Amino acid sequence: MFSIFGRIDRLSRFGFGLLVFLILLGLIGPYLPLGDPMRIGAGPRLSSPSWLFPFGTDELGRSFLPRVVDGIRATFLLSAVAVIITAIIGTLLGMVAGFFGGVADQVVARGADILFSFPAILAGLLIAAVMGPGQISAIAVISVATLPLFIRVVRSVTLGLASRGFIVAAQVAGASPWRVMIVHILPNIIGAVIVQLTYALSIGMIIESALSFLGLGGQAPYASLGSLLRQGSAYLTFAPWLVLSSGAVLSAAIMAVNLTGDAVRDALEPLKGRSLT
Incomplete structure (x- = not known):
């Protein structure tokens, strides 16, 4: 473990540390003395940041800091669930396409191309129209948007492994x-899957926030970083701290995930990692 971190540059270490901090903050936030995110009238309406309310208050007088912490947990959790489900399905389909080839490869590859051609927002509108807005719809949209990425990566790596000697020997032995x-095959492609999973997580967070901003994600009283951005945008001219706080946290979270993805990639590719440091 320490030898792996020794090959990671300082910026990636910072991103990994920031990601761990945000995840822990989201998980233990309800147990910290930050205040009740649902308490109406905890302070003056739309008050500016202060020692008592570090992120200010919203239009109902609720402290905005615990709501942002709730949003961190909701955005990370929903995006992670969607991406993990997609990673399992995409890895299975990619291996089938790359290993069997022929008709199976054509069906899976063309299906991935069709999904890849749909913009995430358009897919969100279509899915929300059928299933209604909510967390399930957001998970479905993230899955549709990230599934082709997993299929393409896994299929490509599997194609390179399918003709290797140890694969042929296993087939000859009757496996x-x-x-x-x-x-x-799976143990040899798991590194590529993990790297793709980290990048897909950042894409999922962007999609979830965009859907919530448009009102297609989680509904009130559910709070995510995207829904908090939408809430604050209505008061942008005289309470900009609502947008700035939630937007800054969302940007930091996406940056941390991407930097962690770079760190994982460099750790799995030592020569490339040393050339970048």
């Missing part, structure tokens, strides 16, 4: 195709 994929 079934599924055993070959699970026992021999």
